[in-house]
Amino acid sequence: MPRLPAPDYPADVRARLDADAKEIIGRYPDSRSALLPLLHLVQAEDGYVTRTGVRFCAESLGLTTAEVTAVSTFYSMYRRKPGGDYQVGVCTNTLCAVMGGDAIYSALREHLDVGDGETTDDGKVTLEHIECNAACDFAPVLMVNWEFFDNQTVESAKQLVDDLRQGQQVAPTRGAPLCTHRETSRILAGFPDERDGAVEATGGAGHASLVGLRLAKGEAPQPRVVSPRGGSPKAPPQPGSEHLSSHDAPQQTSASDPEHPAGPTAEEGE
Template identity: 80%
Template structure:
């Protein structure tokens, strides 16, 4: 049975999107290069990439809907069905999972009554697993519409989603102020970020990353910071020479296998020694 044509945008919406699309396409020497930002553009209109949105992109770029669909279904940043105002992603990649990401995700599933990639009944929150966002020194990390919420716990993440649902002001740990998913999509399409404070927003590497940088420069373990208990800010512990009884972060200094696992030393075998 042939598929029915995608419904069209209302005339006023279509005119506005066409004007925006023209601006986006003009940035590229080849029109098909504008497909990714155009998909963000239509996502900013409906909160997901609908059949109507894909047909619009195909029409603007002279592509087939199959070509547009292939791209829209390849990248996880494009939603294929209606989603929440806030995309709450819990990193469950290796380090975040070890540091508590799995526990955070399980708590939020129970608290919100949704599973992975599902949206709450009020349309506020879509919960999902996310892959590494290069913030391992802040693990475990939760992302809301791609803004960082670092060093989370099940309790802090629960409060975070409750505040979002209640409409209370929520401030990311670093980076730009939080905005809705549709607003985020428009920014990703390449349009100016109009949020107050967005231009001045900054983010930086955490203490563990900087320790790794110092070690790579050969500055030695004496420059390393011993990782304190969870909840202790990086400023609470000044760099110093660790005593033999202190536990270093795995980032602080590499160890010989024999040091980390005395039962299985890494040295040559008896045969090799002979």
């Protein structure tokens, strides 16, 4: 049985979205470049990228719905199903994981009684694990609607989601004030951020991330070289004299792969 075409938006909604889409498309020399912000626009309208939203983007840009769907399903910032007002992402990549991210994620799944990508019954919080928040200096890190919450613990994370569900005001560690997922999507579509203090706020790197920059500018003391236990301090290596790791150094045999041993190379056998 053939699939029915996606329905269109009501006339008043369509007129409003058409005006917004015209503004977005006008920013680009090639209209197709407007697809990503248009997807954020329809997500702001519906809460996720619906079939109706895909149809709207396709018609606005002269694309097929297949082309729009291919893009919307590639990027994780576009939802494929309804979600909560607050998308809580727990970094479970290596550093955050060993610093407590795995424990936080497991605790929140139990605390909220949801699985990965699922939403609480009240429609407030969608929980997911993400690969990296690009804020390793502050591990373990959570993001709520793409705003940073640094140096989290199991208890602070539980308190955070409880506050979100109860409608309490929650302030990110750094960056702009928190807003709902739909409001965030509209901002990502390129429309003005009207939150109080949003213009003055900065979402840039925190102090720990700037240490390397200050070192390079000579604004901070040089790092201390830590010697091995019982050894004497070593001078910092001179440029070009660094010892290659086993991954970088030339290997003459495949001794690291016991399943596929190799004999000596021709050079060794001579």
